[in-house]
Amino acid sequence: MPRIFETPIYPYQRSADQDAGARRRHKVVVVGAGPVGLVTAIDLARQGVPVIVVDENDKVSFGSRAICFAKRPLEILDRLGCGQQMVDKGVTWNLGKVFFHDREIYSFNLLPGQGHRRPAFINLQQYHFEKFLVDHIRAMQAQGAPIEIRGRNKVSAIGLHDDHVTLEIDTPEGPYNLDAEWLIACDGANSPIRKMLGLGFSGQVFQDNFLIADVVMEAEFPTERWFWFDPPFNRGQSALLHKQPDNVWRIDMQLGWDINREHELKPENIRRRLHAMLGEDAKFELEWTSIYTFRCARMERFRKGRVLFAGDSAHQVSPFGARGANSGIQDADNLAWKLRAVINGQAPEALLDSYCDEREQAADENILNSTRSTEFITPKSEISHIFRDAVLDLAEHHEFARPLVNSGRLSVPTIHDGSPLNGPDAEGLPPETRPGAPAIDAPLGEGWLLDRLGDGFRLLAIGIDVPDELAGIEVVQVAADESDALAEHWLGGAGRALYLIRPDQHVAARWLEYDRDAIAAAHERALGRQ
Amino acid sequence: MPPQLTLTANIPDPDDFYEALLAAHEGLSKAESDALNARLILLLANHVGDPAILREALRQASRKPAS
Numbered sequence: 074m075p076r077i078f079e080t081p082i083y084p085y086q087r088s089a090d091q092d093a094g095a096r097r098r099h100k101v102v103v104v105g106a107g108p109v110g111l112v113t114a115i116d117l118a119r120q121g122v123p124v125i126v127v128d129e130n131d132k133v134s135f136g137s138r139a140i141c142f143a144k145r146p147l148e149i150l151d152r153l154g155c156g157q158q159m160v161d162k163g164v165t166w167n168l169g170k171v172f173f174h175d176r177e178i179y180s181f182n183l184l185p186g187q188g189h190r191r192p193a194f195i196n197l198q199q200y201h202f203e204k205f206l207v208d209h210i211r212a213m214q215a216q217g218a219p220i221e222i223r224g225r226n227k228v229s230a231i232g233l234h235d236d237h238v239t240l241e242i243d244t245p246e247g248p249y250n251l252d253a254e255w256l257i258a259c260d261g262a263n264s265p266i267r268k269m270l271g272l273g274f275s276g277q278v279f280q281d282n283f284l285i286a287d288v289v290m291e292a293e294f295p296t297e298r299w300f301w302f303d304p305p306f307n308r309g310q311s312a313l314l315h316k317q318p319d320n321v322w323r324i325d326m327q328l329g330w331d332i333n334r335e336h337e338l339k340p341e342n343i344r345r346r347l348h349a350m351l352g353e354d355a356k357f358e359l360e361w362t363s364i365y366t367f368r369c370a371r372m373e374r375f376r377k378g379r380v381l382f383a384g385d386s387a388h389q390v391s392p393f394g395a396r397g398a399n400s401g402i403q404d405a406d407n408l409a410w411k412l413r414a415v416i417n418g419q420a421p422e423a424l425l426d427s428y429c430d431e432r433e434q435a436a437d438e439n440i441l442n443s444t445r446s447t448e449f450i451t452p453k454s455e456i457s458h459i460f461r462d463a464v465l466d467l468a469e470h471h472e473f474a475r476p477l478v479n480s481g482r483l484s485v486p487t488i489h490d491g492s493p494l495n496g497p498d499a500e501g502l503p504p505e506t507r508p509g510a511p512a513i514d515a516p517l518g519e520g521w522l523l524d525r526l527g528d529g530f531r532l533l534a535i536g537i538d539v540p541d542e543l544a545g546i547e548v549v550q551v552a553a554d555e556s557d558a559l560a561e562h563w564l565g566g567a568g569r570a571l572y573l574i575r576p577d578q579h580v581a582a583r584w585l586e587y588d589r590d591a592i593a594a595a596h597e598r599a600l601g602r603q
Numbered sequence: 604m605p606p607q608l609t610l611t612a613n614i615p616d617p618d619d620f621y622e623a624l625l626a627a628h629e630g631l632s633k634a635e636s637d638a639l640n641a642r643l644i645l646l647l648a649n650h651v652g653d654p655a656i657l658r659e660a661l662r663q664a665s666r667k668p669a670s
């Protein structure tokens with residue numbers, strides 16, 4: 074049976090654009106059908122913006138790549154209507170174990186958060202993740218959503234103009250041209266679009282190689298994340314074991330800088346390494362193996378005129394902390410509503426600059442976290458090694474040293490403090506829901522707060538009546554005592570509060586008293602109209 | 604006033620402490636001594652906790668010795 078990532082799922086089909094005499098103009102073209110391009114396109118299309126996704130390939134990600142998907146991206150997928158499939162298929166885990174040399178030094182339990190619908194994260198192969206997104210697009214198409222994926226359509230040249238971008242696209246039947254009013258480049262870390270525009274991508278390259286092996290095995294290992302520092306089977310290096318659905322296990326082994334790639338990639342050598350780790354009797358099949366190196370880098374600005382960059386094309390991090398796809402999905406979430414508002418004439422183009430401001434801030438945060446994890450996992454100097462080992466030694470005996478152990482800080486959303494879209498804050502309300510923060514979920518009756526918020530501008534009125542109809546804002550009225558989680562995260566000590574929530578479910582502004590004009594002003598500001 | 608890094612004598616019996624510090628390193632290789640020092644720094648830093656004091660201690664320790 075061919076594996077899912079070897080089967081074309083959006084095979085090439087000739088499009089009408091290829092036979093049109095003149096070049097046709099489209100609203101939005103997304104380049105790249107990776108996780109970020111697909112999520113961006115789904116978000117735009119559900120909001121009624123016609124979108125075409127082009128990809129040089131016609132399959133999902135070859136091999137798994139990303140496996141950990143965090144809570145906030147899952148909530149975004151819920152908003153897009155395809156979170157449940159992912160969670161049903163994914164593996165939820167809570168227990169992590171840390172090993173040093175030949176012994177377990179401690180374990181940690183990520184207790185499932187109370188009052189959230191979604192777990193801290195799930196493990197799911199990137200190819201399943203992408204396949205679910207493509208299935209969702211097919212379902213949307215069946216209902217007439219303006220979305221199209223064109224496989225084996227490779228962008229080979231682009232031209233920038235004031236109000237559009239010209240594209241040259243190669244297909245198996247030869248090239249054709251089209252125009253896009255807006256182009257979203259989700260074409261991955263080696264972004265050809267970025268290169269065509271001569272835009273830089275600067276940062277730090279890490280001198281290390283990692284062997285990644287996804288193996289299929291019936292194993293006794295529990296559903297836990299195991300991380301080894303300097304284990305006997307991989308001296309002086311690190312290793313990771315993590316479970317994915319369908320009995321697939323992710324093994325990630327640090328190899329060091331000075332290696333013979335070809336030699337390391339030979340199946341017999343990989344098997345030898347895996348047997349040393351899993352035991353001589355372990356029975357497994359290699360599903361996908363690869364050796365990767367990485368860098369932490371980003372573009373200086375995520376926008377160039379009518380071209381917007383999202384996901385790995387805009388920023389790249391080390392895999393520690395699972396911040397690549399997770400942050401790219403949040404780029405999509407941030408960008409889609411803004412682009413829709415600009416296209417519909419509700420907001421000036423300048424609103425798109427706030428996409429850059431906010432997501433560049435997030436990229437910096439992710440790069441910082443990922444660089445710190447890398448420094449801990451692969452110490453760069455003798456003294457850094459000494460401190461790293463001292464932390465691990467102490468962690469075995471003392472709780473205090475465990476927070477210093479850094480095998481990846483798992484992806485959490487960025488709070489956009491200082492964003493130009495933020496309106497007033499009110500004193501006394503909880504800090505975690507301040508302007509710029511993503512909405513925190515809470516149970517509401519049979520359902521969940523985030524589902525009630527949906528994806529337009531909302532005024533969340535907790536324990537307070539809103540007497541008016543508000544232009545462009547839907548009121549979501551809830552009682553102050555609806556749930557403990559609601560009171561904890563949204564009220565603190567206050568008996569009532571009003572929150573203006575953006576379409577990406579981030580808080581724009583909040584008040585203790587109803588003031589129609591203040592709300593209207595904050596709405597203007599959140600749309601970049603001020 | 605916020606708490607500050609103590610830079611006046613604060614160890615009741617300095618000679619005792621100094622002797623104990625060296626005794627802890629007695630017979631250790633350079634690598635073992637380095638490891639002990641690192642553990643000691645981490646233990647004491649956690650005891651202090653206060654980021655402002657830790658920053659100040661790092662600053663004082665980083666001053667180049669007078670030439």
Ligand SMILES: Cc1cc2nc3c(=O)[nH]c(=O)nc-3n(C[C@H](O)[C@H](O)[C@H](O)COP(=O)(O)OP(=O)(O)OC[C@H]3O[C@@H](n4cnc5c(N)ncnc54)[C@H](O)[C@@H]3O)c2cc1C
Nearest residue numbers: 105107109129139140141228260261384385395397398399
């Ligand atoms: C070993 C490993 C483990 C990882 N683990 C995690 C994890 O646990 N969690 C996590 O969140 N992230 C993880 N990541 C990162 C994650 O895989 C990436 O961040 C993610 O794939 C980025 O998605 P993207 O859509 O931006 O780009 P990509 O997935 O790279 O997609 C880019 C797409 O653009 C297409 N394309 C390129 N050029 C053209 C062109 N000229 N014309 C048309 N199409 C083009 C490509 O065919 C491709 O489909 C991991 C990465 C690696 C390597």
